[in-house]
Amino acid sequence: MNAPVSALTPGPLVETDVVRVSLEAPRGRLSLRARGELAPFDVALGLTLPRKIGQRAAGDGIEALCLGPDEWMIHAPEAQVGALLSACATLYERHPHSLVDVSGRETTYVVDGPGALDLLSVGCPRDLDRILPGEGRRTVFDGVTVILWRDGETTARLDVWHSFAPYLSELLETGSRELAADAAAAR
Amino acid sequence: MLLIHCPYCDETLPEAEFTYAGQAHVVRPADPSGESDADWEAFLFLRDNAKGPHFERWRHLHGCGRFFNAVRDTVSDRFLTTYEAGLPRPDLSTLTEDQP
Numbered sequence: 001m002n003a004p005v006s007a008l009t010p011g012p013l014v015e016t017d018v019v020r021v022s023l024e025a026p027r028g029r030l031s032l033r034a035r036g037e038l039a040p041f042d043v044a045l046g047l048t049l050p051r052k053i054g055q056r057a058a059g060d061g062i063e064a065l066c067l068g069p070d071e072w073m074i075h076a077p078e079a080q081v082g083a084l085l086s087a088c089a090t091l092y093e094r095h096p097h098s099l100v101d102v103s104g105r106e107t108t109y110v111v112d113g114p115g116a117l118d119l120l121s122v123g124c125p126r127d128l129d130r131i132l133p134g135e136g137r138r139t140v141f142d143g144v145t146v147i148l149w150r151d152g153e154t155t156a157r158l159d160v161w162h163s164f165a166p167y168l169s170e171l172l173e174t175g176s177r178e179l180a181a182d183a184a185a186a187r
Numbered sequence: 188m189l190l191i192h193c194p195y196c197d198e199t200l201p202e203a204e205f206t207y208a209g210q211a212h213v214v215r216p217a218d219p220s221g222e223s224d225a226d227w228e229a230f231l232f233l234r235d236n237a238k239g240p241h242f243e244r245w246r247h248l249h250g251c252g253r254f255f256n257a258v259r260d261t262v263s264d265r266f267l268t269t270y271e272a273g274l275p276r277p278d279l280s281t282l283t284e285d286q287p
Contacts (some may be wrong), residue, residue: 068252068253126201
């Protein structure tokens with residue numbers, strides 16, 4: 001069950017008539033905690049940090065999701081991570097904050113297809129229709145904390161800590177096959 | 188499953204995202220060594236066992252991660268209200284079971 005991280009090979013995981021699940025290639029991830037004035041961070045990061053929980057912003061290859069009142073997850077190409085860290089480091093004296101490179105912590109699954117929301121509802125107790133396309137939330141998937149990015153009506157990404165990834169893979173695969181069997185039986 | 192309103196996210200969400208975190212408004216004495224044994228024991232160990240509205244802390248663990256306070260009726264298991272940590276106790280007489 002507990003496969004080492006190197007065993008997670010990016011690529012398609014399962015593909016059925018109704019939903020397609022794949023593992024994304026590694027990307028840069030930053031966790032930002034900051035309070036008070038946010039404008040200097042907007043300048044340093046090159047995007048306007050969303051102020052409301054669940055809202056997203058994108059700019060110049062990076063995207064940010066507001067997870068809590070003072071917490072953001074930032075995705076960026078791996079090559080840009082160093083530049084973002086040093087840009088914010090110059091603010092530290094005047095605006096104490098925490099910006100940590102957590103690229104090595106998480107894995108992203110992409111769930112795509114007409115049955116995407118049905119598949120997510122296998123493990124997520126939320127009303128997924130209330131997470132609008134273009135938003136995101138940190139939530140729970142069968143006991144595992146995940147960050148759900150809803151990219152479109154039928155596309156979503158799930159960020160999950162590595163140690164939970166083999167479990168989540170299995171669950172998504174089983175769920176996809178069940179949904180496909182349901183769809184086939186209904187035909 | 189209970190539905191709980193997170194005052195930080197401003198959404199009413201399933202209980203599975205939350206964890207219970209004990210009684211609310213338990214204040215740590217500023218000078219513990221100045222407390223009598225009985226008062227210190229009361230701070231550490233003695234908690235209400237309310238039948239009816241109970242002030243308690245919850246944490247939105249799989250979400251914004253924040254601790255907040257709630258008033259829950261221990262008889263009906265209904266939440267009367269939730270409010271941000273650090274705010275004073277709400278007046279119980281203003282709360283009804285219809286609130287989120």
